[in-house]
Amino acid sequence: MVVCEADKKMLNPDLNASDNQMAAGQGWSYDAAGIVIADPQGRSFIYDAENKQVLVSGQWSVVSGRWSVASTFLTATASG
Numbered sequence: 001m002v003v004c005e006a007d008k009k010m011l012n013p014d015l016n017a018s019d020n021q022m023a024a025g026q027g028w029s030y031d032a033a034g035i036v037i038a039d040p041q042g043r044s045f046i047y048d049a050e051n052k053q054v055l056v057s058g059q060w061s062v063v064s065g066r067w068s069v070a071s072t073f074l075t076a077t078a079s080g
Contacts, residue, residue, distance in 0.1 A: 035047060
């Protein structure tokens with residue numbers, strides 16, 4: 001598969017083998033625990049206390065989700 005250089009950081013990013021994260025300089029951001037909090041497309045990610053993703057927000061929309069007590073994904077809501 002050939003990936004345009006401009007899209008590489010999103011579709012096929014270089015990885016840092018020492019911490020299993022996307023390599024620096026590609027637009028990915030992590031919190032202190034190593035969880036993705038932003039991507040190269042400008043989306044931000046919010047997690048609950050169990051590190052389950054509950055909100056994705058970007059330039060054009062916001063998507064939120066709910067989890068049950070048994071860790072089953074219940075619903076997603078989009079706006080924007």
